Amino acid sequence: MKIAFTIDFEDWYQGIDLPFSNWQNLEKRLHIGHYKLLELFQKANVKATYFLLGKTIEDHPKMISEIINEGHEIACHTYSHPFIYKLTPTEFRKELQKSKQLIQSFGINYSGFRAPYFSIDSRSLWAMDILKDEGFTFDSSIFPGDAKRTGIPGFNPRIQQLGNGLIEFPISTVKVFNFDFGMGGGYFRLLPYTFFKESLEKILKERHTIFYIHPWEFDIKQPKVPGINRRIRFTHYVNLYSTEKKIKQLLSDFECTTVSDILNN
Numbered sequence: 001m002k003i004a005f006t007i008d009f010e011d012w013y014q015g016i017d018l019p020f021s022n023w024q025n026l027e028k029r030l031h032i033g034h035y036k037l038l039e040l041f042q043k044a045n046v047k048a049t050y051f052l053l054g055k056t057i058e059d060h061p062k063m064i065s066e067i068i069n070e071g072h073e074i075a076c077h078t079y080s081h082p083f084i085y086k087l088t089p090t091e092f093r094k095e096l097q098k099s100k101q102l103i104q105s106f107g108i109n110y111s112g113f114r115a116p117y118f119s120i121d122s123r124s125l126w127a128m129d130i131l132k133d134e135g136f137t138f139d140s141s142i143f144p145g146d147a148k149r150t151g152i153p154g155f156n157p158r159i160q161q162l163g164n165g166l167i168e169f170p171i172s173t174v175k176v177f178n179f180d181f182g183m184g185g186g187y188f189r190l191l192p193y194t195f196f197k198e199s200l201e202k203i204l205k206e207r208h209t210i211f212y213i214h215p216w217e218f219d220i221k222q223p224k225v226p227g228i229n230r231r232i233r234f235t236h237y238v239n240l241y242s243t244e245k246k247i248k249q250l251l252s253d254f255e256c257t258t259v260s261d262i263l264n265n
């Protein structure tokens with residue numbers, strides 16, 4: 001059993017729900033985490049799956065080429081990072097089509113998708129049919145548990161084929177007291193590494209798992225925006241200094257690979 005190592009490839013301001021119209025005024029710092037990740041993957045000889053924002057492809061074509069040239073897998077994370085359950089089906093389709101057009105200019109196509117904020121839940125399951133219709137073969141958006149803003153408590157945590165044929169690889173979660181912790185992101189920074197190591201070892205005894213991280217989690221000096229929700233501010237900025245060391249350890253302790261490598265083998 002292996003860990004699918006995934007990156008939601010976005011800049012610091014794209015993960016905290018700031019209006020799209022403000023993005024152009026905010027400092028671009030994606031390169032900091034981007035080059036750190038490439039270096040960590042090279043040293044560990046690991047290929048990962050990158051869920052790309054269409055807007056990132058537009059702004060940073062050079063970084064996208066670097067990811068592709070390193071042999072990592074490319075997948076879609078929408079164009080503008082919306083909550084899927086706040087979109088109409090038509091708006092969602094446009095997000096996919098715009099992103100697809102952008103990635104096709106690199107001579108490749110997507111087969112996988114992850115929703116921003118894991119926002120495919122019981123309110124937005126209609127999105128699965130649009131993904132299928134737009135040619136996607138796998139999705140990794142469902143958080144089987146309560147993630148506050150999203151999640152489907154009780155959802156089957158294994159890789160599975162949905163009714164329409166799409167393959168779902170749900171986010172790996174673990175229960176601590178009454179909280180569902182996702183394997184990655186803010187949860188990974190908040191808790192000690194040994195907790196994650198033991199949880200992953202336990203899950204890996206019975207199934208493949210998936211891990212996620214963002215480039216901005218390596219960016220210790222990223223700007224702080226006033227006025228954002230306290231809980232979001234906490235999960236965004238907590239223990240940023242610990243990311244690099246923990247990821248290095250994870251890559252050396254476990255066998256990590258792309259989503260497609262797991263699905264196709």
Ligand SMILES: [Zn+2]
Binds near residue numbers: 081115
């Ligand atoms: Zn995201």
